[in-house]
């Protein structure tokens with residue numbers, strides 16, 4: 001069966017995508033530098049699929065190591081490139097770390113992918129490329145605005161690097177998937193989101209508060225121009241997002257792409273406010289959540305939710321899980337890793 005390389009494959013979205021790839025019969029190789037993931041995730045993947053992916057610990061910033069890897073594995077049919085730093089706040093504090101880790105690695109990867117007999121490349125992009133879009137829901141041809149953070153900038157520049165490379169290399173076929181807000185965990189509770197330290201993102205902070213690890217959730221502002229004053233996002237179940245990667249990869253493997261660089265929004269098309277997410281959690285968990293209204297967070301956009309028509313009609317993919325499904329899976333995962341009984 002075809003061999004697929006997944007960089008950052010022990011991370012949150014990467015590990016769920018490895019499970020979906022293996023379930024479709026692909027042989028998977030994972031590269032991960034373990035800077036924001038644990039090698040234990042491999043056991044979680046095997047517990048779900050019964051197959052142990054090949055894993056190589058590798059720092060993609062080391063050009064020579066990347067070259068050596070591809071010399072060893074020249075029979076790769078496709079690459080899904082997740083490996084990158086992704087904390088918006090950290091990127092503002094340490095921009096050079098983000099430009100080096102997210103862009104140098106992309107360039108080294110692309111140089112090697114170009115030499116493969118099948119140069120199929122799926123890029124982990126983000127709705128952050130849109131900044132605060134003027135119109136909701138956001139379509140793929142919404143104007144790309146100046147990024148709100150170095151992290152968002154690395155996604156914008158990353159897409160440009162790939163697009164320019166595709167222009168002069170017909171053999172390179174690439175798709176950039178622009179994620180909205182991935183949440184939840186695999187229904188088996190064998191893999192899920194493992195934020196290191198204090199969670200930056202809403203849903204893991206909610207489940208850690210409910211599990212007693214955090215005192216209280218701060219809702220960053222309730223004076224925005226939205227129905228309940230809190231920010232609106234498009235929260236997509238991570239398994240739906242993982243499945244989108246397999247569909248996009250197979251579009252390239254089967255030569256169904258209409259051009260050699262395509263972009264797709266990957267979201268549910270539904271916008272949910274912070275308070276609606278809290279209510280969803282309370283509904284599915286049967287627990288009330290301890291939260292307070294706090295000042296706005298720097299850099300937050302007010303609204304971001306996807307127009308998913310392109311992915312639905314051209315990719316033939318759509319999100320299946322609701323916000324409640326995703327919140328329940330996130331809570332089950334949290335209870336599992338904290339050994340909290342039902």
Ligand code: WQD
Pocket residue numbers: 086087088125126127128179180181182200201202203205217218219220221231232233274297300
């Ligand atoms: C969501 C909402 C916060 C924490 C993330 C990733 C980014 C990109 C898109 C992949 C906002 C509010 C949060 C808290 C809160 N993903 N919030 N209290 O900022 O939309 O971006 O998804 O590329 O990389 O960071 O997600 O979960 O941080 O915030 O009130 O303790 O929840 O203000 O309105 P965000 P988030």
